[in-house]
Amino acid sequence: MITAALTILFHGLAFAMVLYIVSVGLGITMGLMNFANLAHGAFAAAGGYVVVVATRSLGLPFWVALPAAFVVVALAGAVVERLVVRTLYGADELRQVLFSIALLFMAIAGFTAAFGPLQQQPEIPAALSGQIALGGVEFPSYRAFVIAAGVVILAALWLLIGRTRIGMRIRAAVDNRNMAEAIGVDTRMLFTLTFALGTGIAGLGGGIGADVLSITPTYGQEYLVLFLIVVAVGGLGSIFGPFLAALCIGVVDVAGKYLIPEFGAFFIYGVVIAILLAKPAGLFGVRS
Amino acid sequence: MPRPTVRVEPVKRLSVPHPGAAAPSTWRGLAMGRTGSDLAIAILLGLGALATLAFGESYWLLGSQVAITMIFALSVDLLVGFAGIVTLGHAVFFGVGAYSVGIASVRLGWTEPLLGLLLAAAVAALLGAATGVLVLRTRGLGQLMLTMAFASMVYEIANRAKPLTGGADGLQGMVVSPILGLFDFDIFGLTAFLYTLAVLAAVVVFAVLMTRSPYGRSLVGIRENRVRMQAIGTGVQKRLLSVYTLSAALAGIAGALLAQTSQFVGLNVLHFSLSGEILIIVALGGAGRLWGALLGAVVFTLFKDRLSALDPAYWYFWLGLLLAVIVLFAPKGLIGLVDRLLAAGRPKETA
Amino acid sequence: MTAAILETRALHKNFGALAVAQNINFSLEPGRFEALIGPNGAGKSTFINLLTGLVPPTSGSVILDGQDVTALPIEARVKRGLVRTFQINTLFNNLTVAENVILALDEHHGQGWRPLPSPSRRRRIRDEAYDILGRLGLTPWGNREVRELPYGRQRLVEIAIALALRPKVLLLDEPAAGIPSTETGTVIEVLENLASDLAVLIIEHDMDLVFRFAQRITVLVQGAVLARGTPDEIADNETVKAVYLGEGIHA
Ligand SMILES: Nc1ncnc2c1ncn2[C@@H]1O[C@H](COP(=O)(O)OP(=O)(O)OP(=O)(O)O)[C@@H](O)[C@H]1O
Ligand SMILES: [Mg+2]
Numbered sequence: 001m002i003t004a005a006l007t008i009l010f011h012g013l014a015f016a017m018v019l020y021i022v023s024v025g026l027g028i029t030m031g032l033m034n035f036a037n038l039a040h041g042a043f044a045a046a047g048g049y050v051v052v053v054a055t056r057s058l059g060l061p062f063w064v065a066l067p068a069a070f071v072v073v074a075l076a077g078a079v080v081e082r083l084v085v086r087t088l089y090g091a092d093e094l095r096q097v098l099f100s101i102a103l104l105f106m107a108i109a110g111f112t113a114a115f116g117p118l119q120q121q122p123e124i125p126a127a128l129s130g131q132i133a134l135g136g137v138e139f140p141s142y143r144a145f146v147i148a149a150g151v152v153i154l155a156a157l158w159l160l161i162g163r164t165r166i167g168m169r170i171r172a173a174v175d176n177r178n179m180a181e182a183i184g185v186d187t188r189m190l191f192t193l194t195f196a197l198g199t200g201i202a203g204l205g206g207g208i209g210a211d212v213l214s215i216t217p218t219y220g221q222e223y224l225v226l227f228l229i230v231v232a233v234g235g236l237g238s239i240f241g242p243f244l245a246a247l248c249i250g251v252v253d254v255a256g257k258y259l260i261p262e263f264g265a266f267f268i269y270g271v272v273i274a275i276l277l278a279k280p281a282g283l284f285g286v287r288s
Numbered sequence: 289m290p291r292p293t294v295r296v297e298p299v300k301r302l303s304v305p306h307p308g309a310a311a312p313s314t315w316r317g318l319a320m321g322r323t324g325s326d327l328a329i330a331i332l333l334g335l336g337a338l339a340t341l342a343f344g345e346s347y348w349l350l351g352s353q354v355a356i357t358m359i360f361a362l363s364v365d366l367l368v369g370f371a372g373i374v375t376l377g378h379a380v381f382f383g384v385g386a387y388s389v390g391i392a393s394v395r396l397g398w399t400e401p402l403l404g405l406l407l408a409a410a411v412a413a414l415l416g417a418a419t420g421v422l423v424l425r426t427r428g429l430g431q432l433m434l435t436m437a438f439a440s441m442v443y444e445i446a447n448r449a450k451p452l453t454g455g456a457d458g459l460q461g462m463v464v465s466p467i468l469g470l471f472d473f474d475i476f477g478l479t480a481f482l483y484t485l486a487v488l489a490a491v492v493v494f495a496v497l498m499t500r501s502p503y504g505r506s507l508v509g510i511r512e513n514r515v516r517m518q519a520i521g522t523g524v525q526k527r528l529l530s531v532y533t534l535s536a537a538l539a540g541i542a543g544a545l546l547a548q549t550s551q552f553v554g555l556n557v558l559h560f561s562l563s564g565e566i567l568i569i570v571a572l573g574g575a576g577r578l579w580g581a582l583l584g585a586v587v588f589t590l591f592k593d594r595l596s597a598l599d600p601a602y603w604y605f606w607l608g609l610l611l612a613v614i615v616l617f618a619p620k621g622l623i624g625l626v627d628r629l630l631a632a633g634r635p636k637e638t639a
Numbered sequence: 640m641t642a643a644i645l646e647t648r649a650l651h652k653n654f655g656a657l658a659v660a661q662n663i664n665f666s667l668e669p670g671r672f673e674a675l676i677g678p679n680g681a682g683k684s685t686f687i688n689l690l691t692g693l694v695p696p697t698s699g700s701v702i703l704d705g706q707d708v709t710a711l712p713i714e715a716r717v718k719r720g721l722v723r724t725f726q727i728n729t730l731f732n733n734l735t736v737a738e739n740v741i742l743a744l745d746e747h748h749g750q751g752w753r754p755l756p757s758p759s760r761r762r763r764i765r766d767e768a769y770d771i772l773g774r775l776g777l778t779p780w781g782n783r784e785v786r787e788l789p790y791g792r793q794r795l796v797e798i799a800i801a802l803a804l805r806p807k808v809l810l811l812d813e814p815a816a817g818i819p820s821t822e823t824g825t826v827i828e829v830l831e832n833l834a835s836d837l838a839v840l841i842i843e844h845d846m847d848l849v850f851r852f853a854q855r856i857t858v859l860v861q862g863a864v865l866a867r868g869t870p871d872e873i874a875d876n877e878t879v880k881a882v883y884l885g886e887g888i889h890a
Contacts, residue, residue, distance in 0.1 A: 036429060084616065093374050093428065095615050098571050101564055102611035109605030221560070225436050232433040262448060269441040273422065276434055280426040500756040502745040509742045512731040519691070519729070520743040520804060521717035522751055530752075 006137050008255045014143040016250025017150025018209030022223075023230040024157065024242050025198025031237020032174050032194050033089055038100040040202055041220030041227055042107035047073045047203025048122070048215035049115060055123035062125045066207055073203025074196040081195040089191070104220050111217035119214045122207065142211055149208050150243075153201065157239050170194055174237040229272050235282030245282070325626040329579040333586065337485060348477035354589045355484035356545045359491050361569045361585040362578060363538035368567065369576035370499060371531045372511030373424070376432055376563050377439030378539055380419075381412040383558030384442065385540030388412070390459040390553035391452060399465040405487070405544050412540025413533050415442075420532035424525060436560070443558040458554035462547065473549070480549040487545060491538060495578055507531055508576075568611055574621025583622050642705065644669050644838050645690065645721065645808045650699035652682075652689055652862070659685045661863040662699065667808065672830075672839045674849045677859035678882075683842045684726050686859065687810045691723050692716050704807070717746075720807030724797040724814055726842070730785045736796055737781040740768040743803035768803070774832070775799050776825050791818040798829060809833070811841040815848060823848070850874070 026040040047069040054065035080103070088096050128145050131138040161167035173180040173187055181187055206215065213223055230249060234241030249268050256267030276282075340351050360382055367373050385408035392398040392407055423434045446453045453459055466472040473479045498504045509517045510524055517524050547553045556562065565588070573584020591610075596603040618624055643666035652660035659682040667673060675683050688694035690701055692713040700709040708716050731739050744764050745751055772778050775795045780788055785796060794817050801809060815826050823845075830852055833839060843849050849856065849870075856873045858865040866876050873879055 030429065036432070084612075087616065093432075094368060094567075094571065094575060095619060097374060097376070097432070098568065098611055099615040101568065102608040102615060105604040105608030105611070107608075109602050109608065112604075113602065225440050225560070228429075228433050228436065232430055236429065266441060266444045266448070269437045269444070272437050273434065273441075276426060276430055276437075277422055280430045282430075497756060498754050501754050502750040502756075503752055503754045505738070505742060505745065506751045508734070509731055512733055513729060515693070516725075516729045516731065516800075517742075518713040519693075519717065519723060519725075520800060521714045521746045523712070523714050527751070 002135070003137050004258070006135050008258050009251065010134065010137075010139050010143065010147075012251030012254035013150075013247070014146045014250075015212055015254055016246040016248075017147050018205060018212045019226060019230050019250055020150050020243050020246035021153055021205030021208060022202050022213075023205075023227045023234075023246065024153070024239060025201045026227055027231040027234060027236055027238060027242045028170070028174075029195055029198045030231060032170060033085075033191050035085060035089060036093060036096045036100065037085070038097055038224060038228075039103035039107065039220060040100075040199070041222075041224050042104050042111075043073050043077060043199040043220075044202040044206035044209075044213075045107070045111060045215060045217070045219035046076060047200075047206035048210050048219065049111065049120065049206075050203065051122040051207035051210065052115075052120040052215060056120075062123065062128075065122065066204060069207040070200045070204045073206075074200030077199030078192050078196040080199075081192050085195065086188075086191070104224075107220060108217045111219075115217065117217060119216050120210075121215070122210050124211075146208055146212065153204070154239070154243050157201075161239055166190075166193070229268070231282075233272055233275050233282055238282075241282055324630045325623055326577075326579040328626060328630065329583050329623065333582060336586070341481070345476060348481040350589070350593055352477060352480045352484045352545075352549045354586055355481070355488045356542050356549070357566075357569065357589050358582050358585040359484075359488055359545065360539055360542035360566055361573065361581040362491060362495050363535045363542065364566050365570045365573075365575060365578060365581035366495065366499075366507075366531060366538070367535040368570055369574075369581065370504065370511065371507040371528060373528065373532065374432055374567075375423075375435040376560070376567065377435030377437075378535075378566055379558055379560070379562035380439040380442045381416060381536040381539035382543035382546075382562065382566075383446070384415055385409070385412045385543030386547040386553045386557045387446065387453060387459070387543075388540070389544040390462050390547045393462045393464065394459055395452065397463075399463045401464050401467050401483070401548050404464075404548060405541050408540040408544030409537040410540075412543070413537035416533040416536025417529065420529045420536070424528050424532060436563075439558065439560065439563060443555065443560075446555060446558055453553075453555075456555060458552055459547075460552065462551040462553070464548045464551060473551075477549070484545050484549060487541065491541070492578070492582070499578060503527075511576075568607070572611070572614055572621055574623035577621070577623045580621050580623030583626075587622065643667060643702075644704055645840075646702040647690070648700045648702065650686075650689055650701065651697045652685060652694065653697045659862045660689060660696070661861075663859075663862075663864055665857065665864070667838045667840055669807070669838050670836050671854055672852050673841070673855045673857065674853035675840055675842045675857050675859060676844075676846075676849060677865075681859045682862040683859055684812055685862075687723055687812055687840075687842065690810060691721060717804060720805075721810070722801050722804045722806035722808065723810040724801045724812055726812040726816065728790070728793045728797060730793060730796055730800075732786040733784055735782050735784050736772065736777055736788070736799075737765065737768050739785060739796055740771055740799050740803045741765065743800045744768055747804050771799050771802050774802070774829060791822055794818050795825060798826070802829075806837065808838045808840070811839065811843075813842050813844065815843060815845055827851075 022041070022044045026037060029035060029037055050069040050072050051062070051065045054060040054068055055062055060068070084099070088099055124142055128142045130141050132141045132144055161170060169180065169185045169190055173185060173190055177187060206219070213219065216222070226249070230242050230245045233249070234243070234245035248271070252271055253265065253268045256263060257265070337351070340347050344351070363381075364375070364378050367375060367378070388408040388411040389404035392404060398404065398407070419438045423431055423438070426434060447455055449455070464473055467479065467483055471479045471483070506517070506522060506527055509522070510527060514524055543557055546557065569584045569588045570581050571584070572588055573582065574580025592603065592607075595606050614621060620627070646666040647663050650660055650663045650665070652658070663686065675686065677683050685694060689696050692708070692711060696709065700707050702708065703716060703719055703721055708719065731742065734742070741764055744767055748764070769778060769781060772781050775798060777792065777795055777799060780792060785793055788796070794814065798811075798814055815823050818826060827848070841849070841852070853870055855868065856870055857867045858873060858879050860882055865882060866873060866879050868876070
């Protein structure tokens with residue numbers, strides 16, 4: 001009984017943290033730029049591939065590969081934002097959705113061409129490949145690392161958004177873009193930075209979470225619903241909202257699949273629909 | 289009580305012709321003008337269908353698929369292009385329509401095709417009304433999410449309900465009776481092609497009339513300005529729910545046609561990628577223009593058939609590229625290009 | 640005095656800590672032409688939003704033609720003859736001017752659910768629309784999309800839509816604001832020719848216009864009714880002068 005609860009909690013937490021790391025950037029960009037980026041997951045997958053290439057082909061250590069994933073994907077995000085996404089700010093939802101689907105599809109084709117259709121697994125450092133005992137139960141230590149990473153990223157984001165000048169600008173612009181511009185915030189630059197940050201963290205999430213959400217070319221499409229759910233339930237433009245939403249969804253999903261496997265993923269959709277109907281702007285929406 | 293009279297300098301006004309005299313007959317903003325493009329596309333598509341019938345025996349099967357996609361595209365265009373509701377879960381209605389006739393045939397032995405269409409329309413409409421009530425309560429991202437969540441949920445149910453749906457293996461052994469007891473489905477697909485064409489024709493006539501009716505115009509009004517629509521006395525929520533239900537029914541009919549003509553139903557009819565594709569088709573053709581959606585369905589299906597035959601792995605790349613180009617450079621879709629083409633060919637349009 | 644067609648009882652609205660409507664008791668009789676004035680941010684537009692149902696009140700009620708309509712949605716009130724214009728244009732920008740009016744006419748004639756077109760009816764409705772456009776000098780613009788029109792003309796479309804709905808009570812939120820002074824005549828002419836049994840409440844900053852037309856004026860300051868009376872009474876009211884009208888008033 002206690003073992004079951006511990007197992008659900010542990011794996012639920014690990015799943016939740018991956019969801020959070022990948023999704024949080026999506027929520028920030030949606031809240032700030034009002035841009036519905038359905039290709040967000042493709043950036044996460046790109047991060048996963050960076051870690052795979054770095055650890056497997058280049059033989060770099062995992063701890064170098066992770067920051068590399070962040071940097072490479074953030075740069076890619078910045079370029080995409082500057083070249084195209086920018087032209088679609090303020091365009092109607094349909095065009096944004098379609099364009100990001102276009103990006104997603106091209107990414108899927110690109111990943112297939114480069115890495116083939118099969119799942120890729122990064123090389124995990126020896127220190128993380130063992131087991132740890134918690135409450136008398138053995139758990140893979142890599143997943144404990146995933147959980148820790150989620151908490152660290154939440155803390156880092158909280159510091160960045162809550163305690164720095166740039167974070168203050170982001171908050172101001174989410175709250176009231178016109179006002180922020182009127183007091184001299186350079187929103188063009190801010191948007192590029194935020195988009196890069198959001199996609200970069202997603203890339204990190206893709207790399208860290210490869211063990212939970214496996215890296216395949218269709219990553220961005222397969223898990224899209226999950227990422228959007230985290231953001232929609234958590235509320236746009238928030239950092240804590242998606243964290244709580246991810247916790248909810250991660251634990252409920254793992255519990256549902258563990259306890260009543262015949263219902264599968266059915267569970268979380270029910271929960272999500274209930275939450276969205278009760279609170280259309282999400283649990284902690286800064287903006288609906 | 290007398291109204292206070294005020295003397296004001298008569299202000300020079302624009303000349304006011306006899307009421308109605310200057311009333312133009314076109315409906316530009318509601319996208320009902322530019323009938324030139326509509327007509328051109330209608331003729332093109334009609335000729336294409338005739339040519340396929342006469343000479344394209346090997347294309348009859350593909351032809352049915354095209355016609356089915358056209359119906360599905362119309363259903364989504366009514367919702368997305370006219371009423372302005374974005375959905376990424378419309379495959380759920382297509383799929384439920386397909387499974388309705390499939391299950392009716394395999395599990396219950398109801399094989400009458402026309403009754404099957406009615407059944408599919410009814411089941412899809414019921415599901416549309418039930419989920420529509422909830423989906424339409426939110427807007428924007430929340431709405432998009434709900435459509436996806438419902439579709440994912442139904443996919444999951446169909447996946448799990450093996451005894452009913454066959455799960456991942458699909459629903460096998462479907463039998464379809466001859467249409468009206470007269471026309472049996474042949475292996476060349478001629479009956480299937482004619483059957484889907486006939487249903488398509490009926491749906492197109494209905495949709496064209498509807499979009500020219502006060503009801504159809506009110507949908508455009510809601511898309512353009514919801515608050516003003518309320519302020520002129522429209523019950524916006526009910527109006528949207530009605531079109532959501534109607535659109536679901538049409539999608540259900542399209543799904544039923546696919547099940548009947550292929551005599552098989554697989555989980556792919558409920559998949560997210562189908563919801564995405566149909567949205568792409570509508571945008572490709574030109575959202576908010578019925579003939580655009582129809583043209584988009586034809587072009588897309590042929591394109592997909594060619595490209596995935598040549599190079600199945602990179603079909604997604606070309607699809608993505610095409611879509612990106614459309615969104616960035618031709619937001620009005622293919623029909624927008626036809627408009628421009630015709631306008632260039634004509635000396636000048638009368639204002 | 641005839642029975643009021645529109646009435647509010649202790650109508651109250653808070654936005655957070657800000658009270659934008661403070662227990663307003665207001666009434667308007669058929670055939671009356673009244674004005675609502677007050678400084679910027681006084682809560683005038685909010686009052687109209689409360690009357691029409693766009694904003695739900697915190698407490699109090701709205702009575703239309705003897706019936707409590709506080710719980711009714713916007714569209715139900717419109718169907719009962721309560722019609723408004725918006726201070727900021729709220730139009731169908733991508734539709735033509737005529738179509739804007741036709742949409743309203745369709746709804747007014749209860750045709751909004753009609754799923755099939757009828758050419759003869761369509762011609763009738765179009766003529767009716769152009770009748771209304773003619774009254775506003777908009778006939779030459781009928782076939783132009785609203786967004787192509789200069790702002791001042793778009794303001795007139797606001798009025799055209801409202802007229803198409805054959806109101807019993809017409810609420811005009813600064814109808815002349817944004818219209819070049821050379822063309823306010825059109826608005827004035829329309830106001831003069833309104834049906835004699837129509838009840839009108841106009842919000843307007845142009846005091847000439849207010850004092851010319853209004854039989855009674857309500858002064859709203861910080862969500863509360865400061866004064867209510869004939870133009871003369873208001874012009875002589877010391878508090879109003881002090882708080883609102885300031886020195887530049889000629890009545
Ligand atoms: N939806 C809202 N939420 C919060 N505050 C609001 C909202 N709508 C209006 N307000 C506030 O209520 C107050 C009254 O606004 P309102 O628009 O009714 O004023 P007004 O008298 O029409 O002013 P104006 O002459 O500028 O049109 C203002 O302080 C405004 O900021
Ligand atoms: Mg105002």
